[in-house]
Amino acid sequence: MIDENLIAPCGMNCILCVSYQFMKGDLNQKGFHKKYCPGCNPRGLHCLFMGDHCELLRNGRVRFCFECANYPCKRLKALDSRYQKKYRMSMIENLTVIQEQGLQTFLDQQETRWQCAICGALICCHIGLCLHCDLEKIIQNKKYRKDLKSDDGIA
Template sequence: MKMPEKIEPVMFAPCGMNCLVCYKHCYHRKPCAGCLKSDQGKPEHCRKCKIKDCVAKRQITYCFECPEYPCKQIKRLEKSYNIRYHASLMGNSQMVKEQGMAGFLARQKEKYTCLECGGIISIHDAECSECQYKLSDK
């Protein structure tokens, strides 16, 4: 899958994840439409996401809008992403909060576009969805 001209805001999940760079989105013929849309095409853990259910129950869109942010669930997910993928979902949320969604998504496009072919670099395995270039290869 090639990086689109513009990343749509609906691809920003309540937790701070950019769904466009998720390995499930990158490598499937019918990628999911993002956390904020239907559950069609999503892996089971996304369909059963407690964070998504929580924001719906609280009638907010993003976790950072909650007065209890960051909650235990967000802190646990943040720790996992820090360790496993060297990424900060809370950092993403802070950037959106401070600089706006459009600016954040533009920076995400720069960061996750493969320089070799224009594909999408997955946050989960640092590999291009098109040419399988791995960030660690060079």
């Protein structure tokens, strides 16, 4: 079950983030050196990417970007475009579902969409792999090795 506090104001589902999943699995113990992140809302930062440019988010006066008169702003559109191209995820689409169908419907859809077919855990949106089932693949693939400590003999 996805904690609704892990849905950032910009529409990011933090539980799908590589930094969040690495933290939850404490994967730095396996030789990685990725910065951990518990999500924007749990850290009380509202939205790291948008908050530095949006007073409403920075001060916690809106829960989601769609509550703003400037929605979707230029910065959110740029974030959305990048995520659509790189990660097959749309922040604006996420926010539209939350706005029109409610947060619980969105959470249910996310559980289904991002569920690993093998173990049922949620896959990482940034690498498209399950950190439970595909850990060895992540360690072996050059594409992901930049996150490994070179002094461990793994990279």
